Amino acid sequence: MKLYQPGDTSKAICPHCGTLVSTTLAYRDVPFDDGTGMVRGILAAVCDKCEALVSIPVQSTPIIRRTRGSK
Ligand SMILES: [Zn+2]
Structure with missing residues (x-):
């Protein structure tokens, strides 16, 4: 799995x-x-x-899941 860093560039359909x-x-x-909330400061x-x-990199999705689970 590729790990992304802030400032990395890519191409995607907007x-x-x-x-x-x-x-x-x-x-x-x-x-x-x-729409039940938001997670702050993810890549x-x-x-x-x-x-x-x-898009959200795969590496960020566990953070979203964890944030949701804590509610
Ligand atoms: Zn655009």
Whole structure:
């Protein structure tokens, strides 16, 4: 598994732009899928054009799960 660092770049389809964009890994507050809360300061891929959240690296998902479980 590749471990991402803040500032790493990648390419992904941005749901906001609807096209292939460059993304940069940065720390973001990410809302849960079901909207019941958010997890603060996890590493996520952010669109370079519109700053929308594009994807969450696999390495960050255990943190989300742990945060949800503690509620
Ligand atoms: Zn975008």
